[in-house]
Amino acid sequence: MAKVKTKYVCQECGYVSPRYLGRCPNCGQWNSLTEEIEKKQSVSSKSQPRVDISGTTVKPEKIGDVTAKQTPRFDTNIGELNRVLGGGIVPGSLVLIGxxxxIGKSTLLLQVSGQLASLDKTVLYVSGEESATQIKMRADRLGVTGQELYLYPETDMDSIRKYINDMNPDFVVIDSVQTMQEPEMTAAVGSVSQIREVTADLMQIAKTNGITVFVVGHVTKGGAIAGPKILEHMVDTVLYFEGDMHRTYRILRAVKNRFGSTNEIGIFEMKNGGLSEVANPSEIFLEERLRGATGSSVVVSLEGTRPILVEIQALVTPTAFGNAKRTTTGLDHNRVALIMAVLEKRAGLLLQNQDAYLKAAGGVKLDEPAIDLAVAISIASSYRDKETQPTDCFIGEVGLTGEIRRVNRIEQRVNEAAKLGFKRVIIPQNNLDGWxxxxxxxxxxxxxLTQALKVVFN
Structure with a gap:
């Protein structure tokens, strides 16, 4: 009897070692190497060329013979999801949601499946985590119906491929990729090898047959999608569903999109009946703003093509220790430190012995340069204990020499502020012309920056 050969594979990065190591030399993780049986690949098990459901094999074509027609996008009837996907679903795409x-990943995809099924599209919902009865209970609570929505609780990829070939659905939902397994592989379910092979299988199904596949991915403690990084490279679109477990609002953000912008966000509210769209998030973010409070300013930030008004709050207090503390939520820590240094050097604010706590209200994350002026105003307001006008908002980038630099799409930002009832907006001088x-x-x-402080507080 031949000796069974084993190998040790890192579950974080996929590094392969012939012997056990306590720490992976590639990614540095401890206790991440697991033992797997090394299986020789037979001639019959070699990968096959792409063949669609009708049996047609893909062949090389001259670029002049390929029709460059516009790929039609499919409207999901969910405006926020359409926005993040770049205008709708591209047929034959592979979409990963983490x-x-x-947080509501399965809820979102079940609602999307119901919407697609109601539009006479065949949807196969494959769940490796719930039974059909459990999914039906959740569907009843969400009000999801559809004659063409099929539930299939299965983890075996051979069975899933068989039913996809038999049904030829328009859309397939895989919940989740970490629970699926290729039966011919000896690796454990959820391992790097299994996730890589399952994703490659799903990609071939999507590209060969024009079937759109949605894949749910679990995340690690650090917030990254579990499994090898190649998982995100293989798919067409990577969406992250973010939010605070103690709040009802959820943000769907695109971090990779081959068919649209990666700066778009969609905002939902989690209710008893499922996720509902938030058409005007600016009103949501500003509705609890306290009038007359110091350390508060409003900025018009752009998320993709959408202008959003967000309140930036600052609390500046004398430090009780030798080194002043800087704490931020939703803002870049280094950007805040830079703006405080400019305020101290160019505007005469003595901040080196002051603790500073800043946050973007509503749980959003802001990282564009146009928020600099609003951050500076909120810090100065808290430091001087002077309130800003509740009808003022601020747009502009702050340079190291104290200048206010121009920002893009100023007209769209100002119109959004006017639409929500703001009476005055402070913008860079160089942005006044051309619109x-x-x-x-x-x-x-x-x-x-000195001129901006005089306009606001004098």
Whole structure:
């Protein structure tokens, strides 16, 4: 009897070692190598060329013979999801959705499946985590129906491929990729090898037959999708479903999209009946703003093509220790430290002995340069204990020499502020030309940070 050969595979990065190691030399993780049986690949088990459901094999074509027609997108009837996908679902695409446990990934995909089934599209919902009865109970609670929505609780990829070939559905949902397994592989379910092979199998199904496949991916403690990094490279679109477990709002963010922008976000609210769209998130983020409070300012930030008004809050207090503390939530820590240094050097604010706590209200994350002026105003407001006008908002990038630099798409930002009832907006001086200023809002141009502080607090 031949001796069974084994290998040790890192479950974080896929590194293969002939012997056990306590720490992976590739990614540095401890106790991540697991033993797997090394199986020789027979001639019959070699990979086959792409063959679609009708039996047609893909062949090389001249680029001149390929029809370059516009790929039609499919409307899901969920505007926020369409926005993040770049205008709708591209047929034959492979979409990966990741997020924390309980954030609403399965709820979102079940609602999407119901919408697609109601539009006379065949949807196969494959679940490796729930039975058909459990999914039906959740569907009843969400009000999801559809004659063409099929539930299939299975983890074996051979069986899943068989039913996909028999049904030829328009859409397939895999919940989740970490629970699926290739039966010919000896690796454990959820291992790097299994996830890689399952994803490759799903990609071939999607590309060969024009079937759109949605895949749910679990995330690690660090927030990254579990499994090898190649998983994100193989798919067409990577979406992250974010949110606070203690709040009802959820943000769907695209971090990779071959068919659209990666800066778009979709905002949902989790209710008893499922996820509902938030058409105007600016009102949500500003509805609890406390009038007359110091350390508060409003910025018009752009998320893809959508302008969003967000309140930036700052609390500046004298430090009780030798080194001042800087804490941020939703803002880049280094950007805040840079703006505080500019305020101290160019505007004369003594902040080196002050603790500073800043946050973007509503749980959003802001990282564009246009938020700099609003951050500086909120810090100065808290430091001087002077409130800003509740009808003011601020747009602009702050340079190291104290200048206020121009930002892009200023007209769209100002119009959004005017639409929500703001009376004055402070913008860079160089942004005043080249566009039609709305008569509903006063636009003030400033060229330096010192000038902006005089306009706001004098």
């Amino acid at each position: 997020g924390d446990p309980g 039609q200023i709305s008569s509903d809002i006063e636009v003030v141009g400033v060229s330096t």
